[in-house]
Amino acid sequence: MVIPVEKPFFGNPSDLQSESQPSRILIVDDDAPLRRALPQLLAQDGRSFDACASVAEAVAQLSTTQYDLILLDYRLPDGTGLAVLDWLASRQREEAVIMISGEDAIDAAIGALRRGADDFVRKPYHVAQLQRAVQGALHKTSLERANREMSQQLRASERLHRYLVESSPDLIFTLDADGMFSYLNPRVEDLLGVERDRLLNRPFLSVVMPEDVERAQRFLRTPEKAGGGTFNAELRLRRPLEAGSGHVTVALKGIPMLGRGIAEGQGRYAGLYGVARDISERKRAEEIIAFQAYHDQLTRLPNRVLFKDRLELAIAQAQRRNGSLAVMFVDVDRFKLVNDSYGHATGDLLLRGIAHRLTSALRRGDTLARLGGDEFTVLLPEIDDLADAEIAARKVLAALDTPFALEHGEHRVTASIGISVFPRHGTNAETLTQHADIAMYQVKRSGKNGFRLFDPELSGHQCARIKLEHDLRRALERSEFELYFQPQVSLAQRRVVGMEALLRWNHPTNGLVGPDIFIPIAEEMGLIGDVSLWVMDRACAQLAEWRRDGLVDLTVSLNLSTHDFERGDIVASVRDCLQRHGVPPNRLELEITESMMIQDATRVAQKVQQLREVGVGIAIDDFGTGYSALAYLQKFPVSTLKIDRSFVRDIDGPTTNPVICAIAGIARGFGLQLVAEGVERPEQAETLKALGCDVMQGFHYSRPAPAAAISAWMARPPHGLLN
């Protein structure tokens, strides 16, 4: 193989002519005076001379020493100069020879030149004539020497390149103009599993996977157009049958070979050089990453992203053919229970089993995806009418009929399914999925285990409400709740004495939702018990943290709802929570409203009594807005009254305010603490203070904020606020 050497690395050609290189000259002549005279006549920088007088002496001398030039007399005492020439030729010596002879016989000259002499000078000669001949012969020798070195270097360079090519970890090959392999490096043997000789003169296309042949042909055609530039392609090469099946993916780089000269745009296309790197590993890694981005790890089903993609595609197709499609939202009933009672490993196992059953209930063209948790969606891309979707839903429910065998025994699974149909229930992916979700939630609400089509008659308001309920149910699981805190400031003590915990909901799409909106819904749905437990846990955890930071006199208040007193054992829950977080009971205060006290007075009063015995404080929230019957205050051993925001808002100037005056009197009479809510302006604080209220809560001091922000506020309260 010939490898182009881009830039020759031998020296400047003009160096070759320079005579400064040392040259050794041997004079062979039996004429002693001439032997002495010639060195002087031919003397020049760098030239050195030896002399001898016979064939035998010349041979002896040449056996030990190399010369650049020999001035050889034809007639010598023991033979002719031709004998010396023969000796030189037999040893492949490279000395230049100028034959000098008195013979005027032209035959002698021709004989000498034929046997390897470089020049012939006839005696008698002119000195200048000899000098020219010597000059010429030396010049020729030095050219020859340079030429020899050049080819030596070329050979060395070719050896190096060959070594590099042969031991390259990449596959390197050349193709002839017909696309046949004309060279392959040994790498092919482990890459494709065939001996390289077996591929020589066989078409390159024979090792290309059928799917890629067309692309490879393009790759082979490009060089003619490319006019010398390199080009790249990614191809799959197949291992020939005898090497077992399979393929390797390679990144191919090609350089066209041109017939004459590699100059750009010149010459005829004569094949190409190719370098192919095995990128199968990288390809596999890329495929895995791509798979992970679009699939659920646990079930290996498509994920939300891929589902949306497929749904959008299916909508576009349905639009084109004026057809319909359906989206099913499948939610496993009471799945959380499995996780809670048997652990996540069992939960995961069950989810995989469910995924498997659902897949088997669907048709090949349908897409089953897992959105997360126990939620699955199904795309039925081609349905003729609503009945088709219902049939599919029935099949899905039937697939879950047989109980699942779990470690702990048989487990029965049911699901709630909501269905929406394009174009009737929506024309884009988002609406269709959302409407299927709402329909699913309606199934849940009316007893689970069934399916339902989206009801287009639902008003926007109903839809929003159902959706909110639905989202609220997920909020706890998805940690969308956050606890805010609002400081309560004692004017007399000039410090923060308490914090009210106020709940917020970070809705994934609607943003921050206030408790006035979602607490009543949570109460209606029976979710409030879990919400209150969460609030209590977070509030005590935060209090414990503040206590570790040295704020040991701080009290945290939290709001309870009627339902907390009706269901579950609030007393035990409170006691557990305090213990779990190592918080002393007197640092916790529970806020209840007057309406709670009148509903089931005795029951509530009992629990309040027990809570007081545990040691926690009880505050009556929004005091003065309900039925503030003084009798209740005797019955309920509360510790604090909170003056409702509406009375504080009505304060106007430092005039006596009869309601606040009365509440302050009641607090004093019963020995209760008093907290004013909704203090927004300094004058309100002044008046409240004059009326005997010391602890203030309101925007004037701080708005409710996340714990971190409140901690920062406490570290640096606004200047003058606590003075």
Ligand code: C2E
């Ligand atoms: P609330 O217990 O009367 O809480 C005081 C409300 O007044 C809070 O509204 C607070 O942000 C607001 N507020 C505080 N200072 C001022 C002020 O200077 N001016 C004005 N205009 N408002 C002020 P928020 O946080 O929206 O809470 C509303 C209600 O939701 C609460 O009224 C409470 O009844 C209920 N709630 C809040 N968190 C919880 C909770 O964790 N559980 C239960 N069951 N109910 C909660």
Ligand code: CA
């Ligand atoms: Ca409150």
Ligand code: CA
């Ligand atoms: Ca209040």
